[in-house]
Amino acid sequence: MKYLRNQDVLHELLISFVIGIVCMVITYPFVGGYAFLFLFLALVLVGIHYYFSIKRYEQIAQLSLSLDKVLHGSAIRIDEQYEGELSILSDEISKMVIKLNEQTELLQKDKVRLTNAIADIFHQMRTPLTSINLSLTVLNDDHLSNEKALYYRRDIKKQLEKLQWLIETLLKMSKIDAKTAIFHRQEILVKDILTKAMEPFAIPMELKEQKCILNCSDEKMFVDDQWTMEAFSNLIKNAMEHTPDGGMIQLNVSENPLYTEVIVQDNGEGIPEEDIPYMFERFYKGKNAKPESVGIGLAFARMIITAQNGTISVKNHPDGGACFTVRFYKQII
Structure with missing residues (x-):
């Protein structure tokens, strides 16, 4: 009887009953007592329609209950199989619930990370x-x-x-x-960027009697000059800090049809193998990190490079020292 409180069901029953009475009154002069048979058949059809309406509303109520649980934080999946339009609706709701659960997990991970x-x-x-x-x-x-x-x-x-x-x-x-940083990318000579990136370290390198050799000709890359200069400044600073007094840092540039490559190499102590996979993580300090190191310089450099269709990797050079390889891929037209 609870479904009789549903206005849609109640209206369907009343309309069906009225139509049945009207049909009986109209046909009674022609068929006599058979008019009641028509009324009986009409009531049977109404009952059948009412039964399937109840089943449909039960399914809708189940979907509504499942959605209510989702809204209150329960991670559930809607696996009920219905037919017709309810099947399509159930499938779409199930996809929505799965997506919401995935987003909830991502938000939780972001919360922990933050x-x-x-x-x-x-x-x-x-x-x-x-x-x-x-x-x-x-x-x-x-x-x-x-x-x-x-x-x-x-x-x-x-x-x-x-x-x-x-x-x-x-x-x-x-x-x-937050993807709000603006990169004004243009074709720039690599030597111009690297020369500017080296300038702040000229005096510290001179005091440590270090040499920084730039092997570059007229290679170009499609980047934002200020952001990219800052990325290379962090790489050069890292190399300088891990190069002994009197040591040498090399910046080797090459270019091919696919990308422009810059290799920053020092002849310091190198990187412990167990630290290499984590070198670009924020606030990570390896075994050879300096006491004053913060642990974000390399992570910042990687963010700038990857934001401009570039890649960066690190390994130890066979002759000693760390070797950072930066590649900026050609602009796709």
Whole structure:
């Protein structure tokens, strides 16, 4: 009887009953008592129609209940098999539920990843902030010599520069993650980008008596010059930090019909084999990482390169040292 409260079912019954009475009244003068037989047959047909309507509404109610469970967070699958239009509706709802479950799992993974990233960022920022706080405490000592005061001021400046670089890099990485970073790609000479990328390290390399050799002619690549220069700056910085005093860094450029390749090679200690698969992960520090390393330079470089139809890989060179290979593929027309 609960289905009689459904307005659609009630309207169908009333209309069918009225049509049956009207037909009986119209046909009674012609068929006499057989008119009641027609009414009986009409009522049988109405009953059959009512039965199948109930079955249909039960199926719809089951679908509605399943959707309600999904909306309340239950991960279920709709496996009921119906016929006709209900079968199509059930199939589409089942696809939607599967997709929602997949998106829920992805969101949960993103939530865990975001939580870990925030914890890593906090840890990376806490180190320079602690150093700054300690230096400021020492500077408050009235008996501190001028030489010591100058040392701590320089340390504060160094830590502030590290913080600034960390924040700016993380902001740029978040833009690439959100796909809001704008890359103005154009055909550029590789030597122009690499020369600019090497400039900030000229003095540090000179102090360490390191050489940076650029083997390049007129190769070109289709990239954004500023973003790409920043990527190579991180690779050169990484090579410089892992190259001993008096060592050498080589930038070898080549080009073919498919891609332009840049190899950044140093003659340092190389990379432990167990660290190679994780070198481009954010905040990952290998066994040979420097104490001041943050662990995002290589990850940032990879993000810039892959965002411009490029690839980057790393391996140890047979003669010693790490060897980073960057390839920018030709523009597809």
